[in-house]
Amino acid sequence: MELLKIHHEHFFSKGIRVDGRKFNEFRDLLVNIDSIETADSSIVVKIGSTTVMCGIKVTLNEDVKALESVNYSDLIDLEIALHPLDEDKGEREEINSLLVKLIKGNVLFDHKPLICEDEDGERQYLTLNIELICLNNDGNVLDAFIIAFLGAINSLKFPDYKSICDENLHPQPTSKPSRNNAEYKRLNVLKFPISITAALMSNGNVLVDPNRDEEQLATGLISIVFDVATEKIIMIEKQGGTPMDDVSLLKHISFSKSMATKFFKTMPILQSKGEAMET
Amino acid sequence: MFCVPGDRLCVADDKNLGGRGTFLKGSYIYAALAGKVNIIENKDENIFEVMPHGNFVRKIPQVGDVVTCQVEKIVSNQCKCLIKCIADSVLKQPFKAIIRKEDVRATDKDNVELYTCFRPGDIILAKIIGLSESGYLLSTASNEFGVVIARSENGVLMVPVSWTEMMCPEFKVKETRKVARIAIESDSNASTSSKQSNNNF
Amino acid sequence: MESRILLESTSVKTPFRIDGRKPHEVRSLTCRLGVFQQADGSSYVKLGNTQVLATVYGPHDTRGKSNPEKSIINCKFRLSTFSKSTRRNLHRDIRSIEISNNLTQVFDSAILTELYPHSQIDIYLEVVQSDGSDYAACINAASLAIIDAGIPIKDVVCACSAGFIDNQPITDINAVEESSNGTPILTIGMLPKDKQILSMESSGGIHLDNLNDVMDAAIEGCKSVLFIMKQTILNHIQELKD
Numbered sequence: 001m002e003l004l005k006i007h008h009e010h011f012f013s014k015g016i017r018v019d020g021r022k023f024n025e026f027r028d029l030l031v032n033i034d035s036i037e038t039a040d041s042s043i044v045v046k047i048g049s050t051t052v053m054c055g056i057k058v059t060l061n062e063d064v065k066a067l068e069s070v071n072y073s074d075l076i077d078l079e080i081a082l083h084p085l086d087e088d089k090g091e092r093e094e095i096n097s098l099l100v101k102l103i104k105g106n107v108l109f110d111h112k113p114l115i116c117e118d119e120d121g122e123r124q125y126l127t128l129n130i131e132l133i134c135l136n137n138d139g140n141v142l143d144a145f146i147i148a149f150l151g152a153i154n155s156l157k158f159p160d161y162k163s164i165c166d167e168n169l170h171p172q173p174t175s176k177p178s179r180n181n182a183e184y185k186r187l188n189v190l191k192f193p194i195s196i197t198a199a200l201m202s203n204g205n206v207l208v209d210p211n212r213d214e215e216q217l218a219t220g221l222i223s224i225v226f227d228v229a230t231e232k233i234i235m236i237e238k239q240g241g242t243p244m245d246d247v248s249l250l251k252h253i254s255f256s257k258s259m260a261t262k263f264f265k266t267m268p269i270l271q272s273k274g275e276a277m278e279t
Numbered sequence: 280m281f282c283v284p285g286d287r288l289c290v291a292d293d294k295n296l297g298g299r300g301t302f303l304k305g306s307y308i309y310a311a312l313a314g315k316v317n318i319i320e321n322k323d324e325n326i327f328e329v330m331p332h333g334n335f336v337r338k339i340p341q342v343g344d345v346v347t348c349q350v351e352k353i354v355s356n357q358c359k360c361l362i363k364c365i366a367d368s369v370l371k372q373p374f375k376a377i378i379r380k381e382d383v384r385a386t387d388k389d390n391v392e393l394y395t396c397f398r399p400g401d402i403i404l405a406k407i408i409g410l411s412e413s414g415y416l417l418s419t420a421s422n423e424f425g426v427v428i429a430r431s432e433n434g435v436l437m438v439p440v441s442w443t444e445m446m447c448p449e450f451k452v453k454e455t456r457k458v459a460r461i462a463i464e465s466d467s468n469a470s471t472s473s474k475q476s477n478n479n480f
Numbered sequence: 481m482e483s484r485i486l487l488e489s490t491s492v493k494t495p496f497r498i499d500g501r502k503p504h505e506v507r508s509l510t511c512r513l514g515v516f517q518q519a520d521g522s523s524y525v526k527l528g529n530t531q532v533l534a535t536v537y538g539p540h541d542t543r544g545k546s547n548p549e550k551s552i553i554n555c556k557f558r559l560s561t562f563s564k565s566t567r568r569n570l571h572r573d574i575r576s577i578e579i580s581n582n583l584t585q586v587f588d589s590a591i592l593t594e595l596y597p598h599s600q601i602d603i604y605l606e607v608v609q610s611d612g613s614d615y616a617a618c619i620n621a622a623s624l625a626i627i628d629a630g631i632p633i634k635d636v637v638c639a640c641s642a643g644f645i646d647n648q649p650i651t652d653i654n655a656v657e658e659s660s661n662g663t664p665i666l667t668i669g670m671l672p673k674d675k676q677i678l679s680m681e682s683s684g685g686i687h688l689d690n691l692n693d694v695m696d697a698a699i700e701g702c703k704s705v706l707f708i709m710k711q712t713i714l715n716h717i718q719e720l721k722d
Contacts, residue, residue, distance in 0.1 A: 136517065284635055
């Protein structure tokens with residue numbers, strides 16, 4: 001650990017990181033959508049060698065019928081699987097609670113399409129079963145998770161509740177569900193969260209998109225989640241770590257904002273397909 | 280020649296022996312790893328071995344190995360440490376190990392005070408002498424084993440001054456340790472050759 | 481719901497299956513080794529539409545109990561919620577535990593565990609898309625990941641499933657055939673070198689008279705799977721050597 005620190009600090013003194021990046025440089029990002037045919041929406045996101053996967057399956061929800069009023073968060077079933085061998089339990093809890101807070105605590109999309117009425121006027125509810133899986137953890141899983149979530153929600157297409165009902169009664173023996181576009185619904189995404197995580201080092205350096213080694217050396221992490229559409233901050237998390245003065249903190253925030261906007265613009269998959277949704 | 284696990288390499292007899300990366304079954308030598316087949320031809324015997332891809336052998340500590348460990352904590356009659364390296368190869372994940380009070384010194388075993396020998400954070404050289412419920416058993420009962428790197432209470436690297444003491448060069452404070460006599464060149468050669476011989480895997 | 485699983489073709493002798501395969505045809509198999517950096521060994525297997533990821537860690541220090549004679553194998557199998565095409569609630573817990581236990585036993589006997597006393601080897605499997613024969617795909621993926629990790633193993637463990645429909649043994653069952661009522665399914669995991677069967681698991685009723693044919697179909701399937709797995713391993717090591 002100590003040697004690792006000396007090794008890293010040697011590079012930091014020259015204004016560069018061990019993998020050759022600058023302090024404010026992101027790793028290469030790779031996004032692959034709809035690679036899993038059985039899911040209603042799926043995405044694989046790679047940041048450097050950190051690989052995460054998000055899959056969404058829409059199912060009928062019987063449990064919430066009993067509730068008097070059904071909220072946005074009742075219709076989301078979120079499961080987060082960091083790699084089972086990640087022993088660092090604390091980190092797992094932290095990412096878990098952050099994501100639950102972000103996804104369930106904010107109304108990120110319009111959930112009306114999930115509530116339908118059948119012929120008898122009875123309400124039927126659909127649930128989004130969202131599963132986030134970390135396949136390879138090389139640092140900065142949170143950012144990757146959020147990009148994956150946003151991409152998956154955006155590319156989500158699900159059939160009318162009736163066909164879901166039918167499928168429940170008579171499972172369709174086809175390996176690939178027929179994708180007739182006319183019958184599919186999309187969700188209207190209201191907020192577009194993109195997070196920028198940085199590691200705070202003991203000597204005051206701030207490293208954007210830390211890899212695993214840097215995460216371990218860091219005194220703390222700072223994650224800022226922006227809603228890119230309205231350019232507002234949804235969430236800031238800085239749990240301890242090296243103290244920062246307000247000037248540098250603000251500077252970091254405005255830098256992160258420009259970064260997030262740049263991110264958003266370069267990835268069409270994250271943007272809403274509003275026109276397609278109207279039809 | 281490349282092979283995959285389960286490939287039959289040769290008939291096993293007096294002349295042909297299986298080396299690392301192979302196993303014997305019936306009267307044949309089989310490959311247990313995927314990699315390149317190496318045949319070491321000696322005068323009266325051929326050793327078949329498989330070099331795994333990337334020339335990389337998975338290792339776990341074995342009895343007799345000389346290991347580098349870091350002291351974690353010290354309780355009344357034993358010192359808990361983590362094995363970090365075996366000879367000159369670094370382990371990906373550390374292994375738990377303990378040094379019992381009676382294995383610290385070769386002489387005067389009963390009057391050893393563990394606190395005067397090790398402190399948490401010290402890097403020590405030791406030899407594996409066995410296995411127990413709570414991990415590997417280590418011994419430093421030899422001149423060349425003991426503390427090699429230690430920091431004083433002020434966090435400064437100390438230099439050894441005698442076989443029981445180390446000194447902080449900045450504040451000239453002496454602390455007691457079971458100091459290792461760092462092996463000279465010929466010793467290290469001997470240890471590497473012994474490493475190769477017991478390194479079937 | 482009545483669905484014909486075997487379709488009549490013009491020649492009566494060789495009917496075709498619902499996805500157009502011949503009875504003894506295995507779906508297309510793609511394997512890759514070393515897909516993740518973080519793990520000691522990893523692999524990806526795509527058998528038709530079934531996709532499995534496997535990672536191997538170890539041998540490393542045990543957490544909790546250890547065996548002074550040999551290494552402990554720990555297998556974890558996971559089926560992601562979005563892996564199935566039907567929208568049923570997945571009763572995945574019982575089946576997952578069963579598969580995890582079976583895999584542990586298979587690899588406990590295949591890996592040369594006695595070389596690593598007092599240590600543990602973890603094998604993690606994640607089914608990202610399921611289209612039948614999950615268990616067989618998992619055995620193949622785990623075996624490749626172990627080889628990638630450089631852990632000594634007796635043989636390239638390979639597995640294949642087979643079933644019996646309309647008086648006809650068929651190899652490599654897909655999800656449609658799996659879900660049609662009363663299809664007997666037999667999954668065989670074997671050490672191909674000695675033609676030793678490591679694990680055999682069956683569901684649905686197979687008549688004893690037909691068992692032999694079904695087993696032969698599965699073993700034939702194993703052979704074709706093994707051929708591709710061996711090619712993949714050899715290509716992988718040659719690539720690394722260059």
